[in-house]
Amino acid sequence: MVWTAEQWPIGAALIQFPGRTGDGTDVADAGPIEWARVFAEVTACGFDHVDLTDTWLRPGDLTDGQREDLVRTLKDADLGVSAISVVRRSVLDPEHGETNVDYALRTVEAAAGIGTGVVCLGLHRPLTARQRDAEWFWTQPGADQQRDEASFDRAVERFSRIGRHAAGFGIQLSLEVYEDTLLGTADDALALVRAIDLPNVGLNPDIGNLIRLHRPIEDWEEVHLKTLPYANYWHIKNYYRDHDPATGAYFTVPAPAESGLISYRRAIEIALQAGFQGPICVEHYGGDGLSVSARNRDYLRGILRAKLGARR
Template identity: 30%
Template sequence: MKYVYAFRRSAYYPFNRQGWRNLPAGNALNSFLEKVSGMGFDGIELGLDYFSDDINEAKDEASELQKLLEGFGLPCIALRGGGGLALPKNAYRNLSRLETMIEIGSVLKVSVINTTATIQSRKIGVVSERGGKNPHGSSRDASHEDFERLAASITTIGEDASKVGIILTLEVHQNSIIDNSWSALHFLNMVESKNVFLNPDLGNVLWNYDIPEENIEDCIVALAPYSKYWHCKNLQRIHIPELGHSYFVRCPLPDGDIDYRYAIGAMIDADFNGYVAIEGATDGDFITKDLKSLMYMKEIFNGFK
């Protein structure tokens, strides 16, 4: 099993720019990479937004970064990004972004490109981002044509990625048309590429609605056989029925409402041989929190051997 660090906080002394998801800069970068390598991760995940918009500049940046990461024994295993492909007004731009990801990913020598399947919301009035009754862009609102158009585009990207030895994974994600196990499997069945797999992010299923649309244990059992990359985060759900809303506190993997011991059992039973990506903490001492999550996952996986 290989463990990927999908870090979600960048503040690492003396680097203190607020934000998340991108590597620290300056003197902090080497120190950060040395620390992460020492934690026991096999590689990291990066976002497309880390690189320049100019493709030639981006490829030069990727080439330099690839050498730096390899020097720390911490290759970039996955590149994430993308956007909606169902609506004509933005489909071409986002399809181009995915093609760009393949180009940059090939320079970085990634194994995985991870993306989502999103559409523009058709809802009128107040919609919820997470934890509400009315999430925008959900599978409940998607038409058959939405699934068809997205599947055709993903088929193309999946085949293009296969030519450079990269697999494409679709993340089960809130505010997307693959936001539960049924919609994910339905969509995957429409994709005509054997190079496209799933990323069963259970946290995204948990916080999509005020009351989860699906039992988490049923979800992972259904999706495990089709998964190659696995975002793992955990949440404590606080349901306020009077408001019709749930709020969520991110926490290390052992401490939330998702039973990862059960989930790992399902993945092992499905002969999962992909990558476990630890989604990092977004605040506080993220190194300590994320090390706790990594050790927890390794202990359970090793216990099933």
């Protein structure tokens, strides 16, 4: 399907909503009343799609009855699902890798039942204690990652297994670019997705994950030029970034999509030229992340109107 600017699915990430209610109840067990409360906030900000981010609710762990309740609650809220994003469940986790594969397979089945066409996976591990204690988690090093040849082969095998399962349900698998993993640079991400070599497995070029690092980074435009031809889903966020050559210090904080280092006007131009037709998810860390995400959505629709109109 070729979307217009108004039709393009742009979902709200749910990273700002906790996975437990105020009394400690898991959101899954809190049920439709709690889900409807969150969805009402999403729709009040003008969204017609949501990314079911599993730090809030884990669709792959819902019972059949809970999943039916979720579908009804989404329908009542008049919300489509742009994707399910699986967060920090690496298939290469040294302790939980195979468990995470099983979880990804269940999430694919849940996606089919819910009616979304994309499941997003990554290789990033749970936050370390230092990351959880930091003002911004990306300023501290994450868990050690496996990036040797054996790990590459294992990632190919496990993602291929999930990808083939997803293909049977008509689901796209999108692999999220993330630092210090086998998806941590443009070339590494391309090597992995090319080795998997399945038509329904592509990339989520979320390079906001890279530009926020307090160290030298790849040029964002070059990363997009390489990865967007393989993209089938896209998390969009931005950061202010500065570097002091005198001290070598780097500084980054979250920014609205229109204001940070990445020019999304240029990035969307690259995406359209590459034939990108995947859903989009807007994210923002800190403050009122949902309202900033809504601002990001409106900004992106404006660019899409201009770019798509110019191509007619």
